[in-house]
Amino acid sequence: MMRRSFQVAARLGHRCILPRLDPAAAFGSSTDSLVSRFCPVKTDLKDYALPNASWCPDMLSLYQEFLEKTKSDGWVKLPSFQSNRDHIQGLKLPSGLVAASDKSDWRIFTRCIQVEGQGYEYVIFFHPFKKKSVCLFQPGPYLEGPPGFAHGGSLAAMMDETFSKTAYLAGEGLFTLNLNIRFKNLIPVGSLAVLNVQVEKIEDQKLYMSCIAQSRDQETVYAKSSGVFLQWQLEEESSPWSL
Numbered sequence: 241m242m243r244r245s246f247q248v249a250a251r252l253g254h255r256c257i258l259p260r261l262d263p264a265a266a267f268g269s270s271t272d273s274l275v276s277r278f279c280p281v282k283t284d285l286k287d288y289a290l291p292n293a294s295w296c297p298d299m300l301s302l303y304q305e306f307l308e309k310t311k312s313d314g315w316v317k318l319p320s321f322q323s324n325r326d327h328i329q330g331l332k333l334p335s336g337l338v339a340a341s342d343k344s345d346w347r348i349f350t351r352c353i354q355v356e357g358q359g360y361e362y363v364i365f366f367h368p369f370k371k372k373s374v375c376l377f378q379p380g381p382y383l384e385g386p387p388g389f390a391h392g393g394s395l396a397a398m399m400d401e402t403f404s405k406t407a408y409l410a411g412e413g414l415f416t417l418n419l420n421i422r423f424k425n426l427i428p429v430g431s432l433a434v435l436n437v438q439v440e441k442i443e444d445q446k447l448y449m450s451c452i453a454q455s456r457d458q459e460t461v462y463a464k465s466s467g468v469f470l471q472w473q474l475e476e477e478s479s480p481w482s483l
């Protein structure tokens with residue numbers, strides 16, 4: 241894989257030496273250490289994954305249920321900052337994967353609509369030992385596809401984001417390689433969809449995950465998906481590799 245990674249760097253026009261990924265050591269960060277680093281109990285950053293007036297009763301009550309589970313059942317509520325740059329402060333993408341841009345108002349796609357209740361309202365709970373996540377997702381009216389229902393791409397993005405945070409904490413899965421979705425029922429805008437994500441296996445520096453999006457009572461399955469993420473280490477900002 242390193243050979244092709246180098247090609248990626250070359251394609252991006254950067255002459256650099258990508259850090260060698262030693263499969264044995266490269267991903268030695270345990271899930272617990274990743275959780276303690278990336279899920280700070282205290283932060284000055286705004287956490288967008290907190291209840292607000294737009295949350296429907298189902299979303300609020302299931303949020304409280306999972307908050308209780310963080311006290312005794314090993315679940316962790318993930319913070320959700322405006323940008324992944326905020327999440328990975330002090331770290332950066334592997335050398336060679338740098339996009340020059342003069343933009344500055346960076347946002348994770350699922351945090352790009354910041355008017356409460358209009359876009360993505362969601363919160364992700366992660367279980368380090370079980371390597372699974374639950375995302376409570378309430379699509380707002382700006383995410384409409386069919387009138388009154390969520391756009392399929394908005395659910396795909398929510399699944400990709402839940403896969404991404406799960407993959408990183410479960411095994412430093414960094415980039416989405418594959419995302420396959422089977423849409424089975426429409427999600428009414430403003431209602432709660434519960435996304436259950438499970439890491440199925442970690443093999444050849446890839447994490448294979450599955451997701452089922454359904455109503456809270458599990459009577460309606462909205463969609464099923466699978467995702468493959470490539471393990472790749474973030475680098476310290478002051479990495480000796482960067483030229």
Ligand SMILES: CCCCCCCCCCCCCCCC(=O)SCCNC(=O)CCNC(=O)[C@H](O)C(C)(C)COP(=O)(O)OP(=O)(O)OC[C@H]1O[C@@H](n2cnc3c(N)ncnc32)[C@H](O)[C@@H]1OP(=O)(O)O
Nearest residue numbers: 241244245248278318319324327404408415416417418444
């Ligand atoms: C609160 C907690 C916070 C925690 C902290 C968060 C951190 C948060 C970090 C920020 C990051 C976020 C990111 C979000 C998730 C995106 O949204 S990522 C964006 C969507 N994904 C992309 O655009 C990826 C595009 N792909 C690429 O750029 C290149 O494939 C890569 C990923 C750089 C790898 O390139 P490469 O080095 O040339 O690797 P390549 O040899 O092509 O493939 C590597 C391996 O994967 C395999 N592979 C390649 N494609 C596929 C495929 N489609 N299916 C299966 N296998 C494949 C290859 O076969 C190869 O495996 P082996 O043959 O070696 O066994």
